[in-house]
Amino acid sequence: MFVFTIPFLENVADKNEEVGQQIVNNSKLLNDFTSHNIQLSVLLPTYMEAETLPKLILKLEEVLKNINFEIVVIDDNSPDGTAEIAEEFGKKFRNIKVIRRHGKFGLGSAIVEGLSAAKAKIVVVMDADLQHPPEVLPYMLKKLREGYDVVIASRYIKGGRIYGLSLWRRLVSRGATVLVYILFPRLRYITDPLSGYFALNKDVTYKIKLNPIGYKILLEILVKSRNIKVCEVPYSFQRRTMGKSKLGLHEMLNYLRHLYTLVKETKKM
Numbered sequence: 001m002f003v004f005t006i007p008f009l010e011n012v013a014d015k016n017e018e019v020g021q022q023i024v025n026n027s028k029l030l031n032d033f034t035s036h037n038i039q040l041s042v043l044l045p046t047y048m049e050a051e052t053l054p055k056l057i058l059k060l061e062e063v064l065k066n067i068n069f070e071i072v073v074i075d076d077n078s079p080d081g082t083a084e085i086a087e088e089f090g091k092k093f094r095n096i097k098v099i100r101r102h103g104k105f106g107l108g109s110a111i112v113e114g115l116s117a118a119k120a121k122i123v124v125v126m127d128a129d130l131q132h133p134p135e136v137l138p139y140m141l142k143k144l145r146e147g148y149d150v151v152i153a154s155r156y157i158k159g160g161r162i163y164g165l166s167l168w169r170r171l172v173s174r175g176a177t178v179l180v181y182i183l184f185p186r187l188r189y190i191t192d193p194l195s196g197y198f199a200l201n202k203d204v205t206y207k208i209k210l211n212p213i214g215y216k217i218l219l220e221i222l223v224k225s226r227n228i229k230v231c232e233v234p235y236s237f238q239r240r241t242m243g244k245s246k247l248g249l250h251e252m253l254n255y256l257r258h259l260y261t262l263v264k265e266t267k268k269m
Helices: 016-024 027-035 053-063 082-093 107-117 134-145 167-183 217-224 249-268
Strands: 040-046 069-075 096-100 122-125 150-154 198-201 230-234
Touching (some): 040 053, 040 082, 053 069, 053 082, 053 134, 122 134, 167 249
Parallel strands (some): 040 122
């Protein structure tokens, strides 16, 4: 069964950057990871993120400066030079790996490829468009250190916020979540099962076969896994200031196909 908890994280929604910096300065917490040789892989699936990727990399290097970590960029042949930018940053920081894919194959398969390439047992998945604040990462890592298998950054639990989404996008998001609750009732205690921002112990993925359609790979992990401990931490989904949203009719149809496939597969489990 799933075990859920909502941690007490006061004011994290309003002060992500401030709280994140406080944790960075807390060497005792971060050294707890390094002293146990726990490394971290941050997976960044990208397509057309040349504007936002440099800022994200610099933020990650700052927030995680006391942790031995790597960044794995999985790029879907971005014509704006995203992969080249990541490689240039790799020359400077020496902890960035770039996987170039020769086509636009989708976020889900990019994450699966990134999981295979990741060197660390602890993995974080996040978007490269700056809508997922890196300052929340130390909280997520802390919960993994406490024994949770999957830690979800949630927009919907107490303390979570959403900035910059239109009413239509909010309705689409909530409607997609309601479909999950109807089709997979045991996930109803998770407030954000479609989050694109999560951390996990990679051992979880060894026990299941991942074959995502579209971009909601967290849902696939939650549906197919058994006897894992899951918790959520609040975060503020940031307003997009650069680039364009990848959500369109094609992704919506892929999501419905993904749900249909998962329902069929769970009947066989």
